[in-house]
């Protein structure tokens with residue numbers, strides 16, 4: 001007697017076709033990023049594209065087309081890309097001549113002063129202004145400094161107020177002693193400084209920037225260098241909305257402006273260039 005066994009066929013999972021990667025054309029990503037932030041990459045694409053490929057793969061995208069879809073649909077992916085591609089280099093007492101000039105102009109203030117750092121990156125600029133004004137004998141309670149940046153990690157770090165030795169390399173020892181608590185190699189800004197600086201993650205081209213209100217002093221240093229001339233003009237139109245009136249002072253980084261933007265008037269005093277709104 002024979003018994004016939006039927007060989008049972010095991011059902012195997014369907015074989016997924018291997019997805020091939022295609023990272024040939026990064027141009028749409030650059031356009032998307034420039035439209036969003038104003039930042040141009042010009043000659044830096046050769047070093048930036050490998051970063052973009054790693055970023056895309058890290059977000060499970062097999063092509064730049066897929067990445068662009070994700071960037072359009074998902075705010076957190078957009079935030080990650082901004083945090084990856086923005087250059088947040090800054091340090092305490094950078095371009096200090098302008099800060100000293102401001103301190104001389106605002107010696108012992110009688111009225112409250114609102115100051116904007118747009119962009120403020122990780123906070124060194126805002127805290128430097130607070131230190132310089134305090135050193136002039138101004139009560140910090142009279143001063144409000146708002147530091148904004150499109151990079152959310154930078155503003156978080158500013159809020160924490162914790163810095164490495166490197167960020168403080170321009171500070172004299174007595175300033176470090178007066179305004180920082182030292183813990184091993186970390187320097188934490190003192191509470192009185194923290195109280196007068198407010199951090200906000202925001203893009204100067206978006207409406208939340210205008211909602212910050214108006215300011216007596218506007219610092220916008222070392223951001224416009226990443227924009228093309230048309231975007232510089234657009235950015236300055238935005239910054240104009242943050243001016244309280246035609247007495248408000250604007251300070252830019254030394255390489256930021258090649259020509260004076262149409263809405264501003266340049267002044268040169270005590271070796272320092274600053275701007276006010278052009279009177280109409």
Ligand SMILES: C[S@@+](CC[C@H](N)C(=O)[O-])C[C@H]1O[C@@H](n2cnc3c(N)ncnc32)[C@H](O)[C@@H]1O
Nearest residue numbers: 037086088090119121150151203204221222223
């Ligand atoms: C090199 S840092 C300058 C920081 C500081 N002002 C200084 O001079 O040391 C430039 C900063 O501009 C910020 N940024 C670039 N585009 C921006 C935008 N559209 N809105 C707000 N911040 C922007 C970047 O995230 C970066 O932190």
